[in-house]
Amino acid sequence: MNSQEVDRIKAFYRRWEPTYDHGNSGYLRSLDERNMHLKHLLAGFPGLARCRILDVGCGYGDLLNLFHQQGVSADGLVGIDLLPNRIETARQRYPDFTFKEANAEEIDFPDNYFDIVTVFTVFSSILDRNMAHNVARGIMRVLASGGVIVWYDMRYPNPWNRNIRPMTKRRISELFPSFELRLKALTLLPPLARHLGRGANSIHPLLSTVPILRSHYFGLLRPTR
Template identity: 45%
Template sequence: MTGDEVKRLQETYSEYLRAGRWRHDSPGHQQMAKERSDAIETLINVWSRPPLSKCRILDVGCGYGNQLGWFNDRGVQPENLFGVDLLPAHIEISRKRYPTFNLIQSNAEHLSFPDYAFDIVIAFKMAENIASEMLRVLKKSGAILWYDLRYPSPRNRSVRAMTRRRISRLFPGTVTQLKSTSLLPPLANGPGRRAPITYPLLAGIPFLRSHYLGLTTATPPIP
């Protein structure tokens, strides 16, 4: 990623923040977050791994640290939780929220960690130019937890849909457990206070789910 591309991404995300484009307090978003959390817990529980409390975890594009906080709530110690993000504003806020986590403002194309350092690497927005670095720092027995759009964005041609084929190309020789999840945002944000009732009904319709949640490993999970 060139310096101009980094600057463009920083400016784009900063503008989204100023405009309040991403709202996390709506009832629909809260239902989406709960659905995703439950799905992540299911994937993690069936993964053959060391005890979660012993895992070292890296979140690539950690944002405000929400996902690292999720793992901390489930017993992962702060010294084993690491996050990197391109935006200084994200790191500043996440450090205030989670002062004991290891949080770094950095371009994820060049991760400052040794090879095979982490049991779990998280990416809630996949990018081809960071896949090799994610694999480099992942233990051979580790897992990549990812969450990304399953449909292209009609408003942004630069957004690419994440598919099983694309994941296989980004992470060759791996196995992916895949689950469609998250109601399309315009529908999720529409019902307001009725979201606890309407969200599960609409999210039960497969083609209305906007994202894939995946767990990618070198070997299949043990049943």
């Protein structure tokens, strides 16, 4: 475990969160688009209601709540996050779910326990290569045979933010070498989306159709063996 990298990640998100306008109309359009694609993806999962779900970097628990809205039982929903304030808020908002303050390098669950593991904008926040590989190994250990990873993360670098590294398909494959990548580009570039102003509802859908303007990869990682 790299304690310096953990401290850097915690410090970055403590500084970043107060400056991010989560009520921005462009941001909300991007969030709605991502959630729509996720719901469509989940519609194809047999036995979803009986699945155990782990959300790595769960934040305030909203992603797990989306799974709950799609029929997953509350006792099958687990979230872990480095930041204690996020975990505290998530527990208050969703008391029937399980939340733990934890480093994903050491996931405190048995092998082959979860049917689905979600990793949304997690690995782009990890600059230390060894830590990234430790987190990936932990995820693979707790993922059930036949389970899947639901992936959403940045594919482009951010020249204004040195705390972010782009997660290209090559880098994803290095972390999960025995997995098939079923990914597509999604999400309008956040700096562009956040500056759409009142025109977000009409302009966002048009700009989102341009492949080069899609900043993230979204989809599934499936074990090949």
